[in-house]
Amino acid sequence: MKELITFENVEIGFKETLFSIPKLNLERGKLYSLIGKNAAGKSTFFQSLLGIIPFKSGTININKVEISSISALEKAKLIAFVASKFDGVQHLYGLEYVLLGRSPYTNFLGKTSENDVEIVKSIFQNLQITHLEQKETLKMSDGERQILSLAKALAQESKVILLDEPSAFLDYSNRIKVLRLLKQIAFEKDICIIQSSHDLEICLEYSTDFLIINSKNRELILTKNSNLKKDFLIETAF
Amino acid sequence: MKISHRKIILFLTICLVFLSFLHLNNGKFNFDFGLIFKSIFNFNDSIQQEIIFREIRFPRTIIAIFAGAGLSIAGLLLQTFFNNPLAGPSVLGITSGSSLFVALSVLSGFELFSTDLGITFSALFGAFAFSLLILLFSYFVKSAVSLLLIGMMLASFTSAIIQILQLTTHANQLKVFTLWGFGSLQQISFNQLFFVSIVFLLGISLLTILIKPLNLLVLGEKQAQILGINISNFKFIIIGVSSLFAGLITAYCGPISFIGLAVPNICKQLFKTQNHLILILGSALIGALLLLICDLIVMYLEPNMLIPLNGITALIGSPIVVWIILKKF
Amino acid sequence: MKAILIFLSFVLLISCKSNSTKKGNGNSNITSKIESNKYAQNFKIIKHSDFTEIQIINPDNKTVEKKYALATDISKLKLSKDIIPIQTPIKSIVSLAGTDIGILEKLACSDKIKGILSNNYIYNPTVKQNFKNNKVKEIGDLNLANPESFLGISKLITYSGFGTPPSNEGKLAKLDILCIPIYDWKENHPLGKAEWIKLFAVLFEKENLANSYFNKIEKEYNKMLELAETMNKKPSLISGSMIGDLWYMPAGESFNATFFYKAKCDYVNSKSKGTGSSAYSFEHVFKEFQHSEFWINPGFKSKKELLQANSKYAYFDAFKNDKIFCYSHNMNYFWEMSAIEPQKVLSDLIKILHLSHENSKYSKFYFYKKIN
Secondary structure, three states: OOEEEEEEEEEEOOOOOOEEEEEEEEEOOOEEEEEOOOOOOHHHHHHHHHOOOOOOEEEEEEOOEEHHHOOHHHHHHHEEEEOOOOOOOOOOEHHHHHHHHHHHHOOOOOOOOHHHHHHHHHHHHHOOOHHHOOOEHHHOOHHHHHHHHHHHHHHOOOOEEEEOOOOOOOOHHHHHHHHHHHHHHHHHHOOEEEEEOOOHHHHHHHOOEEEEEOOOOOEEEEEEOOOOOHHHHHHHHO | OOHHHHHHHHHHHHHHHHHHHHHHOOOOOOOOHHHHHHHHHOOOOOOHHHHHHHHHHHHHHHHHHHHHHHHHHHHHHHHHHOOOOOOOOOOOOHHHHHHHHHHHHHHOOOHHHHOHHHHHHHHHHHHHHHHHHHHHHHHHOOOHHHHHHHHHHHHHHHHHHHHHHHHHOOHHHHHHHHHHHOOOOOOOOHHHHHHHHHHHHHHHHHHHHHHHHHHHHOOOHHHHHHOOOOHHHHHHHHHHHHHHHHHHHHHHHOOOOOHHHHHHHHHHHHHOOOOHHHHHHHHHHHHHHHHHHHHHHHHHHOOOOOOOHHHHHHHHHHHHHHHHHHHHO | OHHHHHHHHHHHHHHHHHOEEEOOOOOOOOEEEEEOOOOOOOEEEEEOOOOEEEEEEOOOOOOEEEEEEEEOOOOOOOOOOOEEEEEOOOOOEEEOOOHHHHHHHHOOOHHHEEEEOOHHHOOOHHHHHHHHOOOOEEOOOHHHOOHHHHOOOOOEEEEEOOOOOOOOHHHHHHOOOEEEEEOHHHOOOHHHHHOOHHHHHHHHOOHHHHHHHHHHHHHHHHHHHHHHHOOOOOOEEEEOEEEOOEEEEEOOOOHHHHHHHHOOOEEOOOOOOOOOEEEEEHHHHHHHHOOOOEEEOOOOOOHHHHHHHOHHHHHOHHHHOOOEEEOHHHHHHHHHHOOOOHHHHHHHHHHHHHHOOOOHHHOOOOOOEEOO
16 A cells, blocks of 8 residues: 555645645655746645645545644654754754754653654764764755754655755755755655755656646646656746 | 763862852852741741741742743743744843733722732733734844844833832832832842742753754744644744743842843753753753852952842853854844 | 220121122112021022012022023013013913922912923812813923913923923023922921022012911921930931932931931931932841831832832831831922921921820821821
8 A cells, every 4th residue: 555645635725725636646655846936836836735724625644634624743654844944042052952853752842852862863874864874964065954954854764755845055066965865865764755855857867756736727636757847847837 | 961961061060059058148158958947937027047048048049040940941932933043031121011910000009000910910910911012023033133133122111111010109019119210139029939939840841842842943934843842832932931930030029130141041051962851951950050150240249349130140151142243243 | 885886896897797788780779678588508698678679599600500580571671681671470380399298288379370390290179170170281391392382371380399490491581481490309407498488479469478378387396306305315316218229318418317316316327428329138128227216218118018119128126116107198298388388397307206105195297107
């Protein structure tokens, strides 16, 4: 059973409908790229999934459970989110920052166990960023902070990771690095990753599946990489 | 908790114990522990020295510790909550809210409102009401500095109301009331300490459930929610606990300035962490120490110069505020 | 013998001369006579042939601050520029000094008061009644008052002097409204304050009434002094109370302290210098003076109020033994009348310190009350 998130007659939007999802299944082990023009509703889509803002109508199930019936704490174990930018915080160091990703599993004092530290340390090793452990987040580069935010999302050990334009503030080599990493993680950890992006060329190269917000009929459609061309993408989304 | 953090906390605790006894002994080094012990646990009200320890010095020392710790913790909570290093109970107008409601309740003439319970309750209520007002404003202004300006406007607004109240009330109520005009550690009596301690400990115990949300709030409200914290509930607890400390201290000491603003910044600079367990412990210790030191300066200067406590806290606090502004804005 | 008489009359003439000043304006052969005050230092009354001059003396530098020329007909007076004419008797007055309301009461002129500082500080029943009927106006702080608001009320304002004239004096003068600074509160002798009745008497042309009243209270006051001298004990006495973190106690040379000495007691703060107050920490007062017998003028109406302000007051002997006395239960009455009735204040203090606790028939006071 590969299905993880299912949508049925969903209308995304707070006051007015931004786009609709008649029927859609998202699966484990895949990296989805969410494509759409500005203000098409990409961020709103993410926030609806996270439960920060409500959506207009329809049902979204994660693991067969209706999304609005899941508590904040349980949802944190299911969905992780990486914002497009993390500005860093004074006196907050790399290791501490990623350890905050373990919050859904810690007690009410937020005390991390040895197991938590072990999980986080192995994430640092896998991502090859152990040199960031003792670096102050305020003093890191944008690229370092983006990878660190990804590490924090991984520490959540969730089934789904949402990334809001993760490469927007990165240079070319870092963009490729992040995308390659995402694809690898989705496969290895057998989780579902959705990233929104404007970067069609890199997406075409590394992403397997595309979620396109059709600018004409305002519907979200799923397309496979194999039968895709850049022109089609541009035409549909923009 | 890192080893170095533990060492600093241990060091501060030792300093606090020592300075508390020094303060209790009026700044002199010839301790008489037997007398101190007797005055508290085996009090004889015909011995003048025992009265002096029990009624004058002991309450002053204890309230200095409570006020320093409480205001610093309130400042820390507000700074994290509003993500603003210049936030604090007095700059945001929260202590003014307390003062106003204490003034209103004392001047109302109702017996019930002039009791310890009545005054404490009005102070807490005033602090909470003004915190909510600031919270409301924070939705409309995005700039950290604008929020502080609104806080200052709230403060001048309330002081104007208090002045008008003073003009229209009778001399004697006024006399009880003028005590709220300035900060003082000498108004509280031994008998009131019990009640104050209970409210203070209630605040401290509530802090334990706030450590995790505060640590996540450092990343912003949205991130905290994504990491499994129901932020709308904790919002009111954070505001409630900081109001509890600010209100309690204002009720018994009047408005004490700068401590709540300066101490959390000193603490962050010293510990270099965002772990709020350490920051709360550290702020409480540093706040208590700083206020004891300020009050010791008042004591040492007393034979030659009579300086109000707020004069000393401002002398130490205002350069620190300028330093924060130079660093961060 | 004759020579001696001539010599004596010569001496008398000289001494008369030295007691008089020559006026430079107009007829130089007209001499003027200073009506010398017995106790008051801060004003002078000089009788000229065609007018009466009042000089207000600044108590800090002892120079003449203001001069006024009072006459029934001021139109014919030839005056130098620094002397301000006032036509007498005056018909109305704005009284902002407080103590002068008591004086005007004694001169039977309460109904002439048309403006006051604040109704909250008034005891005088006539003034209070007139305020109710909108015949008396609240002025507030003279410096902040709008000059126009005095129009149609009164051409004369008396206020407590502070060495500097009110900021709107110039504007008031253009509207033909005069201000007289009153320095009775700076007089050091209890009878000096009362003697200011003579100044007001000139304004209202009631000098005979004023003189007979003043002579009466002087006599009574001196009788009280003699009575105090017959007392054997000198009980110890503290005064004042905490304001904020400090205990303010009248200084050793203050007006209050003077009264305490006259009533015969051992005032604990007698050695401190100055006429204001000394400030002490609570601990200092408690350590040194816990066992003082009396506590006068804490500024509170009841023991409950005292404890509310500071529960530590309970440890003082005077508190435990019910020997606290104050006038706060009728504060306005004290402020208005105590200056003009110093003999009653002294009588109260003597009763408090020496008589009331031994014989209850002496426990009725004019101004004071035991704090319960």
